Amino acid sequence: MRYVLWTVGILAGVYLLLLGGVYVAMNQPPQVFSKTVAHVPMPAFRYLFFAPMWLHARQGRLSPGDMAPDFDLPLHGTEEHVRLSSFRGERPVVLIFGSYT
Amino acid sequence: MAFYVVYIEEAHPIDAWQLPVNVKQNVLYANPKTLAERTAVAGACIKGLKIDIPAVVDDLRNTTERAYTGWPDRLYVVDPDGRIAFKSAAGPYGFDPQGVEAELERLVPGVPPSPAAPPATG
Numbered sequence: 616m617r618y619v620l621w622t623v624g625i626l627a628g629v630y631l632l633l634l635g636g637v638y639v640a641m642n643q644p645p646q647v648f649s650k651t652v653a654h655v656p657m658p659a660f661r662y663l664f665f666a667p668m669w670l671h672a673r674q675g676r677l678s679p680g681d682m683a684p685d686f687d688l689p690l691h692g693t694e695e696h697v698r699l700s701s702f703r704g705e706r707p708v709v710l711i712f713g714s715y716t
Numbered sequence: 717m718a719f720y721v722v723y724i725e726e727a728h729p730i731d732a733w734q735l736p737v738n739v740k741q742n743v744l745y746a747n748p749k750t751l752a753e754r755t756a757v758a759g760a761c762i763k764g765l766k767i768d769i770p771a772v773v774d775d776l777r778n779t780t781e782r783a784y785t786g787w788p789d790r791l792y793v794v795d796p797d798g799r800i801a802f803k804s805a806a807g808p809y810g811f812d813p814q815g816v817e818a819e820l821e822r823l824v825p826g827v828p829p830s831p832a833a834p835p836a837t838g
Contacts, residue, residue: 677800686783689755715760
């Protein structure tokens with residue numbers, strides 16, 4: 616019986632360490648996170664509470680009501696730039712962050 | 717209202733965390749090392765996904781992505797006062813076009829949004 620309890624305890628400890636490690640990785644810069652979690656087998660994600668940890672780790676600092684950080688970025692396919700603050704007093708702006716992969 | 721894709725660092729580059737779906741769809745790119753490379757991949761994305769929303773390209777320091785925690789994908793609505801009116805949860809789980817639509821309806825009642833947000837890309 617004690618052997619069983621020890622085994623369960625060790626497995627639970629390893630599992631919690633793994634969860635903690637994944638959560639720490641989620642709080643690293645994206646490429647650090649990616650290279651870390653690339654070593655985790657895909658089936659394991661089913662048991663890692665990935666989604667809730669991810670949503671918590673990637674909350675970010677901005678909240679509704681905050682001033683949107685300004686940017687001045689090149690507009691693809693043109694020589695122009697887009698400055699977010701140029702839309703103030705004019706119209707709402709929808710920002711869709713993403714990449715191809 | 718204005719819509720912009722903010723093209724950021726790759727979600728699943730071949731030199732980090734490539735997924736089987738990337739191989740299946742032949743969307744295989746290393747994380748760009750120069751702005752020109754990122755711009756080229758953005759162009760491939762725009763063409764491959766037939767995106768008709770203008771895209772701006774974040775710098776290689778990922779300044780805008782870091783300010784907005786936009787990786788791997790995320791939606792925001794900025795109101796005419798320059799304030800965050802809507803912030804989705806982090807993608808892919810939190811990518812919420814319906815939330816954007818609802819917020820735009822609140823900000824500009826009765827005016828249908830322009831092109832629908834493209835599907836989450838990464």
